[in-house]
Amino acid sequence: MKEILSAxxxxxxxxxxxxxxxxxxxLFEKDSPDARLKMFGLKQSQLKGPNEKLTKFTGNSxxxxxxxxxxxxxxxxxxxxxxxxxxxxxCCWVPYxxxxxxx
Numbered sequence: 376m377k378e379i380l381s382a383x384x385x386x387x388x389x390x391x392x393x394x395x396x397x398x399x400x401x402l403f404e405k406d407s408p409d410a411r412l413k414m415f416g417l418k419q420s421q422l423k424g425p426n427e428k429l430t431k432f433t434g435n436s437x438x439x440x441x442x443x444x445x446x447x448x449x450x451x452x453x454x455x456x457x458x459x460x461x462x463x464x465x466c467c468w469v470p471y472x473x474x475x476x477x478x
Contacts, residue, residue, distance in 0.1 A: 376461055378412045383457060387450045394448070396456035397438040398463060437469045 379401060386393055393414070403410040428447045440455035442448040462470050 376457075376464070379414065379460070380457065382412075382414045383453050387453070392448075392450045392453060394439065394443055394452050394456070396453060396460055398460065401460075 379396075383393060383396070396414075400415045402413055402415060404413050428449055438456045438459045440448060440452040443452050459469065
């Protein structure tokens with residue numbers, strides 16, 4: 376989790392919002408006990424200016440803050456996704472279930 380937090384912190388320091396953090400976008404660089412993690416899926420990320428709200432959404436709603444789905448969010452959405460990601464890493468399932476993205 377520390378490496379993931381470090382990567383997200385770097386993205387935020389240059390104004391990048393990942394907003395699509397999920398297990399499929401985090402992989403080990405090689406098959407080795409000392410392998411580092413790599414974050415993928417950055418093509419979905421967006422650059423934002425100070426106090427700018429973003430509106431794009433095409434992600435996975437299990438890991439996405441409701442503000443992203445409603446179309447008005449900033450880099451704090453990644454913090455929500457990190458919490459869901461950590462929960463999934465510890466428990467092996469998402470903390471909530473829905474019949475659809477709308478419910």
